[in-house]
Amino acid sequence: MSAAATPATGQDRLWSVDEHLQDILAAVRPLDPIELQLLDALGCVLVDDVTVPVSLPPFDNSSMDGYAVRVADVAGASEEFPAVLTVIGDVAAGAADPLRVGPGQAARIMTGAPLPPGAEAVVPVEWTDGGLGGGPVSGMRARSLAPEGASGEVRVHRPAEAGAHVRAKGSDVQAGELALAAGTVLGPPQIALLAAIGRGAVRVRPRPRVVVLSTGSELVQPDEELADGQIYDSNSFALTAAARDAGAIGYRVGAVADDADTLRSTIEDQLVRADLMVTTGGVSVGAYDVVKEALTAVGDPDEEGGGVEFRKLAMQPGKPQGFGSVGPARTPLLALPGNPVSSYVSFELFVRPVIRTMMGLEDVHRPRTRAVLQADKALTSPAGRRQFLRGRYADGTVTPVGGAGSHLIAALAQADALIVVPEDDTSVEPGAEVEVVLLG
Amino acid sequence: MSAAATPATGQDRLWSVDEHLQDILAAVRPLDPIELQLLDALGCVLVDDVTVPVSLPPFDNSSMDGYAVRVADVAGASEEFPAVLTVIGDVAAGAADPLRVGPGQAARIMTGAPLPPGAEAVVPVEWTDGGLGGGPVSGMRARSLAPEGASGEVRVHRPAEAGAHVRAKGSDVQAGELALAAGTVLGPPQIALLAAIGRGAVRVRPRPRVVVLSTGSELVQPDEELADGQIYDSNSFALTAAARDAGAIGYRVGAVADDADTLRSTIEDQLVRADLMVTTGGVSVGAYDVVKEALTAVGDPDEEGGGVEFRKLAMQPGKPQGFGSVGPARTPLLALPGNPVSSYVSFELFVRPVIRTMMGLEDVHRPRTRAVLQADKALTSPAGRRQFLRGRYADGTVTPVGGAGSHLIAALAQADALIVVPEDDTSVEPGAEVEVVLLG
Structure with missing residues (x-):
């Protein structure tokens, strides 16, 4: 499509949101692993x-701190008539050379330590006198403080079946x-x-590197002084944040003035670190919409797949959109409109699925649900356009915040959902059920 | 509490999951901003x-690409009887010195550009002949390609009310x-x-810096060779990932051998970059459980708030737990058990809320819901213990994966939920409603 506007032959073609999304996703592939x-x-x-x-586990090992024993040696053991076994040493976790447990013997064993040859079960330390000659104990004294615990005798108060407190290899x-x-x-x-x-x-699949740049000679960096006619650049911050939120590595490029050469060389410079380029602004029908002007020249329109196509979508906000590829590697580029709400909504609908497709995820879209509209009056929506209004969702209801204006960024910051009004609906009454995109 | 185990005087006190969590959260504060x-x-x-x-917006500005006009000049305009206005120049976004629109005049204006003095409304370019002398146009030609568009005459085909297509300052x-x-x-x-x-x-509030270290002489770094009795360290990877997933900056320290001095000096070294320390292993009743041994000495037990207390919780998995603070800054420390499933479940229940409390978030816990148990047979659970089984949640039902063993890490990797079996229940029948912690 030519960047130069010409006398209209009636109505320009309007593309549906779904057509545009399909075309984008058909052109985007998961990144190489x-x-x-x-x-x-x-x-x-x-x-x-x-x-x-x-x-x-790679070997049979103890699931408890206790004593590794032979089953026959503890058969019938009770607190009144304990089995008395000779402690032949410690088997700690990571022990390289485990002991061998013979008849009448026990090895003190720690959780995770390999069951020593000869032993068939572990009795937890709480089922023994811990080698102290008294009643049941609640644990062992630290080896470093009481090395004698690894020797002497232990009284076992309960029998154990083969495999008791043993995690079998491969279990x-x-x-x-x-x-x-x-x-x-x-x-x-x-x-x-x-x-x-x-x-x-x-x-x-790696996280895609997403370069975000905003365009507009009116844009000033936050914390600087505003002159007449200037506003702060918010899109490059919002979309870089949104890219990171979607799972990407987001790089923010400062706002670029409305000059095609500057924009073109900035994009060419950035391509080296971009799996995906996202621009905002300069895509509409104005005489200074340099994104259109610049981008047809970055890609090579003679080769298949190159170049960026600009469209009007049957959508509000977000009517003007561009999509294509730039540079020798055919880096995908989405050119979003410049109004803050338009660019953010466009990001959620089109860029987020691209990022998640590049990551190889199956679930690339924001979750959607249905909700009952809570509002004082009916919502109105232009015929033939799919409208995305900002709202707050809670417990199956959604309440609009702010109006339809695509510059209403304060209301956007209070929203956690988009209310979808289909193309055919020009009005939605309070109490009606609506589709909702959950942003949270 | 002493680290040395002594003859039990009956049953040690068991703390409930809720008591332990309350004590932890009562001791943790949001980080300084x-x-x-x-x-x-x-x-x-x-x-x-x-x-x-x-x-x-900081000034009245155009919401469309079009022409800034005086309302009286376009009153009654139609395609048949257009208003013919003299184009006095362009007002681009970011223009420093806007034109003044007098009677019979129009300024070509771009979206976002300040409404020039004298003008009261904007007519979209689609309502005009675009200065070409023909029918309605669909856009403007780029200024760089067609500078003559900023002068000459424009035919306006429709009237506009005051404020039409103007975003008012402060709106x-x-x-x-x-x-x-x-x-x-x-x-x-x-x-x-x-x-x-x-x-x-x-x-x-900054993201907390969480240092994760695992303990155990049996632990080997992945990609290295396993000798007899050794296993790969997984906890330090899992919990560092979980810390990042919870919003923290997670630092993984390689596994530390079961030696109290080494552990103590490692912790002291790491304190400089820690808002929170998390250890795994060495907290139970074994003779080589050096976390207990080491940590009573890092904090100063004579001063209020110092030191780490070790407890047994009425919980499965995750019975042995430690919590306290270490070092001169009283850095909070959670000492989790060493079994992979135990440490991960303990992280979700106790460490994640600490991280999110430090971040100043209100919603510190994983979401919970109720679900119908789908299983071939009843789940069993020990009396007096709150059991957390691994499960998969879908559409209001939950299906257990793997068994109750705290070493079953393969099943954990298939789970997206924890099934909660309360202390008083020893069995849950298929079809019963259970509480579920959603991990996703």
Whole structure:
């Protein structure tokens, strides 16, 4: 589509929100996998099935602090008639050379320590006199303070079956089993399992690097002085934050003035660190909408897939939108409108799914639900446009905040939901059920 | 409480999960606020009310690309009988010195540009011939390509009321109004508002720095070779990931051997970067449980608030727990049990709320819901213990995964919920309603 406006031949084509989203998602692919250290892979999607190389636990081990015994030696034991066993030493967790437990013997054993040869069960220390010759004890004295606990005699007050308080080798997971399937999102428990089977790094889809730049000669950096006709740049902050919130690595580029050459060279400079470029502003029908002007030249329109197409969507806010690719690597670029509410809503609807698709996630959209409209008066919406109003959602109801104006950023900051008014509806009465996009 | 176990005088006191959590939260305070740049404050809690220093928008401005006109000049205009106005120039967004629109004149104006003196309304470019002398146009030609568009004549096809397509100064928010209240969590829309009112930095509660260290001579770093009796360290990875997931800055310290002096000096070294210390392992009744042994000496037990207390909780998994503070700054420390499932469940129940309390969040706990148990057979649970079983939650039902064993890390990685079996219940039948902690 040409950037230069010409006399209209009736109505320009309006694209639906769904058409635009489909076209975008059809053009975006998950990023190539990379190998990341476990903690860097948190929140990322596993690319390969991971099988278990070594059974968990890797060896029979004690689930309690106590004594490793032979079953026959403690058969019939009671507090009145305890089994008296000779303590041959300690088996601590990580012990390299475990003792051998013979008839009439016991080894003091710690949680996680390998069951020594000869032993068939563990009796918890609370079932014994702890080697002190008195009644039942509640624990062991620290080895460093009471080394004599590893020797002498112990009285066992209760019998134990074979395997009691023993975690059998492979009882958690067996070598060769599937640990995690490709496509799994790695949260803390999945990280735990990968570490437990000895995987220090995994192949995942990386977090996309998203470069956000706002355009507009009127934009001033926060904390600076406003001159006449100027406003503060908020879009680059909001969208960088939103990109990070969506799981991306967000880079914010300061606002670029409305000059096509400057914009073009800024974009070219940024491409090196971008898996996705997002611009705001300069996409409408004005004479200074330089994003349109600049972007047709960054991509090579002669080659398939290059260039950015600008469209009008049947949507409010967010009517003017651009999408395409730029640079030699055909880096995807979304050109969003410049009004703060328009750009934020556009981000939620179009950019967030792109980021999550690049991450390899299956669930790329914000959750939606239905809610009962709570309002003093009917909502109005232009015919033929899908409207996204800001609202607060609670317990199955949604209450509009602020009006429809795409500059109403204060109300946006009070919202946690978007109220969707379909294309065919020009009015929604209080008490009606509406579709709601949950932003939280 | 002494670290040395002694003959039991009957049953040790068991603390309830709620008692333990209450004691922990009573001792933990939100971190002192710091000033952060906007994007660094994403997800943090605002400490002060923020008022609006300058109205938004700061000046009357155009909501469309079009022409700024006087109402009388376009009264009664139609496509058949257009109002013909002299174009005196462009008012672009950010224009420092706007034109003055006199009778019979129009200024071409861009979205966001200040309404020039003399003008009372904006007519969208689509309501005009765009200065081309033909029918209605769909946009303007870029100024750089067609500078003549800023002069000549324009035919206006429709009238406009005063204020049409003009966003009035202060129509979003007025100077002096409350922009955001103290306690607000800063998401992208709140970041947008702060930037829009010129705030480049804000005072927030910082993310706590959480140092995680696991203990155990049996622990080996993933990707290294396992010798007999050794297992891979998973807790330090899982809990560091969980700390980050909860909003903290998580630092993982490699596993520390079961030696009290080494552990003590490691903790002392780490205190400089810790708002919270979390250890795993070494808290039970064994002779090598050095966390107990070491931690009574790091804090000064003579001074109020120092030292770490070790308890047994009426809970499964997660019976042995330690909580207190260490070092000269009385850095809070939670000593969790060493079994992977125990440590993870303990983290979710006790450490996550601490992190979120430190961040100043109101909502510190994982969400809970009720669900119908889907299972082949009844769940069993020990009397007097609150049991947390792993499960998968979907659409109001929860299905157990794996058994109750606290070493079952593979099943944990399939779970997205904890099934809570209260202290008084020893059995839960399929179809019964249970409380569920949602981990997702």
